[in-house]
Amino acid sequence: MAKRPISNVTLSNRKWALGYTIAGALLFLIYQFLLPWNGLPDGIYRGVYQWMPPAAVNESLVYVIMALGLNIVVGYAGLLDLGYVAFWAIGGYCAGWFMSEFFYFLNIHFFGSVGLDRPGIHINFWMVLIIGGFVCALFGVLIGAPTLRLKSDYLALVTLGFGEIIPQVFFNGENFFGFNISNGTKGIVIVDPIPVGVKNLGPFDFGWKLLIFILLAAVMVFISLRLRRGRLGRAWLAIREDELAASMMGVPLMRTKLASYAVGAFAGGLGGVAFATHVNGVYAERFNFAISIFLLAMVVLGGMGNVWGVILGAFVLSWVNGTGLVAFGKTFNSQFGTNIDFASFTFLLFGLVLILMMLFRREGFLPESRLKLVLNEDELDTASEAKKAKK
Amino acid sequence: MTNVLEAKDVSVAFGGLLAVNSVDFNIPEQSVVSLIGPNGAGKTTFFNVLTGLYKPSAGSIQFNGRDITDLPPHKIASIGIARTFQNIRLFGLMTAQENLLVAMHSHLKSGITSTILRTPKQRREELAAEAKAQEILDFVGIGKWTHEFARNLSYGDQRRLEVARALALDPKILLLDEPTAGMNPQESQVFVDFVRRLVKERDLSVMLIEHDMKVVMSVSERITVLDQGEKIAEGSPEQIKNNPRVVEAYLGKAKS
Amino acid sequence: GGGSGALVIASDLPKQGGSADQSASTNNAIKLLLKQMNNMAGTYEIEFREYDNSTAAKGSWDDAQCAKNAQEHVAAKDEVAVMGTYNSGCAKIIVPILNQDPDGPMIMVSNANTNPGLTKAWEPGEPDKYYPTGARNYWRVVTTDDNQGSAAAQFAKSLGVKKVYVLNDRQTYGQGVAQAFTTAAKALGLTILSDGPAGEGWDDKAPNYEALFTKIAALKPDMVYVGGIFDLNGGQLVKDKVKYLGDNNKVKFMMPDGFTGYPDFLALPEAAGAYLSFTGLSIDQFPTGGAAEKFQADYLAEYGVAPTSSFSVYGAAAAQAILDAISRSDGTRKGVYEAMKTTVIPADKSVVGTELKFDANGDILSKDITILIVKDGKETFQDKITIK
Amino acid sequence: MTSLLEVKNIEVAYGKIVAVKDVSLTVNEGEIVTLIGSNGAGKSTTLRTISGLLKPKSGEITFKGDRIDGTPGHEIVGLGICHAPEGRRIFQRMSVRENLELGAFLRNDKAGVDSDMDRVLDLFPRLKERIEQRAGTMSGGEQQMLAVSRALMGSPKLLLLDEPSMGLAPVLVEMIFDTISKIRQQGTTILLIEQNAMAALEVADRAYVLESGKVKLSGKAADLRKNDEITKAYLGH
């Protein structure tokens, strides 16, 4: 067995923090200063834009934030959540409500980033982040509360149900019992820019946005790691391992599960607000079941329960989905002089990517160290597979 | 001697089956009592009632003078009734130490924020908990496995870890369900010594379900016999050994 | 800067999922147009670049992808103009970013956005919030939903209709026309049987609409108005309407241009007698003998199939407008922007057969709404309504 | 006597953990052979390998002269080897009757199955009483009875029993061992694992003592019972 620290408490977090900071700073420097630099060779400039455009990095980071939240529910506490997109939606609409002119009949400003003459509610981005996080956490508890008696798959169904209901409320929300709560499919467009002290971030300040998203992701990493090592994290693990035994050891199942929902949802809120500023608006159409599954795929593919794995999973999948497939198609066509319409093959390629990655790395890219233990248990199948080999 | 636990007139029914039938049962302080009886007599069911997993159809349970009949399992565990399982149920993918720390959950105070911020108080608390876990692991004799995953331990060590985990709850009563199943006579003997030491050094009472008569007879101060859910005898090992009803229903020609 | 010196116009369309065929056809139409112009606009060599604003995971347009594309348009120094988008929602993300382009503004001309708010005062804050710099860098070659809705209401009244049930597909476009229809119809004194400002939403994922039409039948409307597009399970809607309300002569049936130009729709026996409104002209109403008819024929010859719907041809029309602007510009984004303000494509040159001329908001001037009726599997001219 | 089962130098591992290093044993037709040894010695692993749940890394197993190592479990059952596994492994959500019927899954002689059913129900009247109860709600000992009965329902040539007396009341323990003798008399060969080594050695003809995945000792049961080393280590005297 790998050497483990003598005490969880004295174990330093500095190592990851250093690595993370270096990686983050590097990314920031590249995108903020190197990319706009005029001396950058044209080929490199185009290459970066084709394979790793700044917006793709930012988007991936938002996915990272959310996947980390989902990981707390699915990876840590072992509760299958098929409706995580609901939290994204709620977070997003928090940004929509509190950082735009949506409530045009009001005029509330609180350290917002636009002029005081602008109608609507304009609360400071950083504050909205916190509001979004806590509103989502509250909803996490609300969603969790009626479902606690349920066993895993029934629980999954209830989360799925909420994942359908909440987005539908926003989707039809232009006329929700006579009130317009979401502007329906038209969405709430143009949310306020992010203020960073001296200025507001415009559409081409992606380097700074990147820095902010890196920071938010770091907060989630930090929360994940710290909680994991503490009293609550252990209780989650115990529930994942054996719910009944955990309750017999004095772990209150209800409260512990609710806590995982709440913390997970909190990340959804952060991500939702961040995403709204990323695309400059909130659109109801995004919030569908497919996105919940997409997030789940990030968690599983990356390596459930392992923060770094989940980060990698989120990066890889969001990149493949948004940039990789397109870039691959373009390069393929220009390399081989073909004129294949790759967009029409994305379902095929994306499906194959998921299947193959899972078949060849079933435990995820960076599995949790604990899970590695279980992976060798191929009792029956090894036997029958071996027989086939013999024949 | 006063009783830590008093179960009065406890009955449990499953549909039409009366698995436990009006059983009175007391556990005196610092004692070892045993529950024996034929298969399906209702022993495990009675355990499940004491630990709150099942609720009795009738009767009540008092712990240190407090009525705990309606408390949920995790509350019962946290106020001092700990158990092990007939089939081992450790948290296999957690280390021995973590298994114990989980059991200390209800005694620890730190919440989400203090854990995230790692306040000095939380650090102190965690360090103290770890020290205590180590002490218990040493006590049961698996101190060297602190950071080993539970599922990697050998069967015997897993049984020990189960006991250690239960001890981490700081129980007044420790319920052991067939702890020596799957142990050979040699190991069972070691276990008997361990139970004695437990009672003496940790200020608690042990209640045992066991089919191995050698173990039961040598360690128990009092034995209760259930048959078809009813208490058919109670007394010292000597009395039970010679009780004809017990011999007929349970011991057979009593080879032990 | 660009290597070859060619100027690039980009298209920004959802190429995956439900709109895939539509977008492919639009891109094909533009490619054909460029080919016919030898890839030249005036003295400039033109290259065409396709962007995809949908993703596999969503299977439809993706807001994050729109944001990303917008930044890429700006970053690609050789790009001077964007043709798109298909979805108004996506345009609302892209336009403000192109608007703030330090070298720009960069122009975008859409073939399909019909949401009024993009160009004129509609909802609070619109349209100014999409143009932070104040420059109006967005044009479109189709009319807005409000015009169609009110034209349809006028026509309904002229048919003698009294009671109407309104449905919408819950999308921006569908809701927009349905709402415009509802408002106009109420103003004209018609009774609207459905609740809500835009009528009842239909769920495109529902297997069928039999229960829905059972309910509508019980209300005994004279007409059902459907705001939406055919792709969102419109075929099923049409079939179930006729099944439960009878044919379209008995209870009238009307829909906007989201249903025009679909051979699948016209082939349905249940479509017979349905009225369609259309902003501009339908494919078979394109003036014969002109550029429009020729372009249709060329498309068929080039690709072996007809364009999926008129939106594809409007894509080419949008490209025509852009190319015209480029040809009169100095080849910079700013120049193209300035030139675009005065772009006019006369009716005999336009691939859609009508004049492409824009007002100061960027909206197309010709506000003729054609009313068609489906007869013998064809869209047939019925009426023309001009919006004041 | 001919040898029915022959295990030669098998090595079995769970992933990287080698549980059985080098075990060879022979079971002759009509014998009761017992495996004893402390916890983790590899007894259960050996049995699982014989019944095809695990595949040995090396070594061979022959049954009636045919190689069976690597043959999948369900085919081995077809050859006449039934296994009452450690931990009971009954079908929790099925009734007692269904469990027993599954024990006879591969048999087609309805009459024979019915009479075997009667026979095991007579053996364990408790099962007869609870024939429609969901197996998962039975008590530990009742489940153990069911697991043994289920294996008997297969009417095997060779019966593998993994700690059949675990969790049973003393009266039943006696009865189990009586039953084992009885089954043997009816012509079934038995390979038995027991913690209760004394009792096992009493019914068995021969025994193997396993330690850390290796055969440490073997011989006639009667001899081993007198062996000092054995009595000290496993019989608790």
Added chain:
Amino acid sequence: MAKVAELQKFKGTRGQIRRQRVERIGAIIISLVLALWMLVNIIEAPSQFAQVAILGLRNGLLYAFIALGYTLVYGIIELINFAHGDLFMLSAVFSSFFITVWFNQDASNPAGWLTFILCLFAVMVFGAVINVLIERLAYRRLRHAPRLAPLITAVGMSFLLNFIGLKWNGSTPRQWPTVIPNFDIYVAGVRINMVTIMLFLVGIPLLLGLNYIVTKTKNGKAMRATAQDRDAAALMGINVNKTIAFTFAIGGAMAGAAGLFYQQAVGTTNYNLGFQLGLIAFTSAVLGGIGNLWGAVVGAMLIGFIQGLNDGLPIAFGQQWSQSVVFTILIIILVFKPAGLLGKVTTEKV
């Protein structure tokens, strides 16, 4: 014995009684609200009620066919088989091509009916073969992987099948003619389409047959045993791989039949049809109680029924809220029946 009388009276442990009571009160309240809703509507528009109820149940039956395949596979390897809905979609497209393009039938006449029957066999084989292939290629290797791993593979498979559907059917919905009798009959003013009757006529025997296979046959027993404990099943002589493949085959065949029925009853195919219906099927399966065949049917019919009422009753939320209404009712049901409609709550025995 005094206890005997007491034993007769005894209805459960105190906890059970309490839970039963809560369940009963909750169930009564919900039923009351639902009943009131229905009653108001019945009084308001009786024949409309009957009409939409029948339509809803008809859709429910369609859902049930998909849900059955789902619950079978789900029951045996605990895999939420996201690809199942897409297999159904492919079957619907297959049926369309089989009848309309390959056999060139577009009207209800004897030739059309014959083609329908031929197609039923063909599409069931089609579904079975594809499903078995999927299991073999994508899921079998992951049988011992962490529980959620095959789920992601299933999502991948779903994309793959979607791709085939997209290429085959095109990106927009396509309309197809119906070849089974398609006229209406009127019963007390309520109009019932022959397709609906045909569906029940063909569908119910198929359901009964499936139920027979699973509960009465040896294969069915093997399936249930494999579902509970694969190793133990092997020790009974059950070929686990074959049994799982068999389950996938049946599930696939049911998806195939569902595809044909859907195509004939509704007449529209779309490449992403499977997604939504797969979701409903999964919901029905869980709502009914995992692995419980009749549960899946009941769950599916209930969902169809509620949707129908909500879509078609004068006093209701309307179609745009159907999904929310369904899921709200579902969540409430699960709160009171935590193991699904026909599932039993079981306290774990320790």
